[in-house]
Amino acid sequence: MTGVTAAPTAANLLEQAAAIADGGRQQQSRLSRWLATVPLPPEVAAARAEAIRSARGLPIAALAKGLALGLRWFPPGVPTSVHDHGGRWGVTRVLEGRGLYETWSRSPDGSLRCTSVREVGPGDVVWFDAATLHRQEGLDGGALELVLLERLPEHNFGDLGGRP
Numbered sequence: 001m002t003g004v005t006a007a008p009t010a011a012n013l014l015e016q017a018a019a020i021a022d023g024g025r026q027q028q029s030r031l032s033r034w035l036a037t038v039p040l041p042p043e044v045a046a047a048r049a050e051a052i053r054s055a056r057g058l059p060i061a062a063l064a065k066g067l068a069l070g071l072r073w074f075p076p077g078v079p080t081s082v083h084d085h086g087g088r089w090g091v092t093r094v095l096e097g098r099g100l101y102e103t104w105s106r107s108p109d110g111s112l113r114c115t116s117v118r119e120v121g122p123g124d125v126v127w128f129d130a131a132t133l134h135r136q137e138g139l140d141g142g143a144l145e146l147v148l149l150e151r152l153p154e155h156n157f158g159d160l161g162g163r164p
Contacts, residue, residue, distance in 0.1 A: 010041040010061035010069050017148055018067050028089075028127050035093045035148060036125045044095070044146060047071050051144065059152055068152035072145050074099050074138035082112055087130045088150035094124045099143030101126050104133040 008016070016038070020030050043060045051058040051071035055078075062068040072092075074080070082104045098121045105115050112133070120126060120143070128134055130150075136143075 007039045008041055010043040011063075013038060013041055014061055014063045014067050014069055017069075018063060018065065021067065021150075028091075028129070031091050031148070032125045032127050035091050035146070036123065040095075040146070041069075044071065048144065052142075057147065062152045066151040068149045070147050070149070070152075071095075072147050074136050074143045074145070076138045076140055076142045079137035080135050082133050082135045084131065084133050085128070085149065086151075089127070089129050090147060090149045091128075092126050092145045092147045094120045094122050095144045095146055096122060097141050097143040098139040099145075100135075100137045100139060102135045102137075103128075104135065106133065 017031065017034070020034055021027050041060075047058055047060055048071065052073045055073050055075050057070050057072045059068055059070045074097075079100075082102075098119060101118045101120050102114050103116045104112050106112055118126070119139070
């Protein structure tokens with residue numbers, strides 16, 4: 001069949017993302033624009049049910065040099081704790097549903113303060129840098145996100161514990 005291009009695999013996507021990330025300046029905006037429009041690999045559909053069932057991050061693929069791609073389901077009404085990703089950046093694309101993405105800052109006295117709240121839906125892309133404290137929560141029926149991380153965490157890096 002001519003004119004039909006197969007969807008890239010998750011490994012192909014990670015190689016493309018690595019090339020963009022290695023491009024130096026402006027990687028945030030370039031990766032965000034790219035992730036917003038890139039065709040989904042078949043591994044996403046195959047992992048969807050497990051990601052929703054487990055309600056946590058589900059790795060799909062990772063490169064030896066660090067980049068990782070996964071799915072994350074955010075159930076409605078169950079916010080994550082305020083956290084960072086262990087000094088690593090990430091980009092997420094909402095695939096299904098709606099959610100809240102909050103950014104936070106730590107005051108000199110150690111208390112946490114919410115600095116922005118953004119409602120996100122299908123096709124929206126959110127970037128967080130290595131120092132961004134954030135919290136996410138699904139709305140209504142929850143939110144399924146494709147997540148590109150600088151490196152796959154060994155566990156919940158930077159979890160600040162509990163809700164502020």
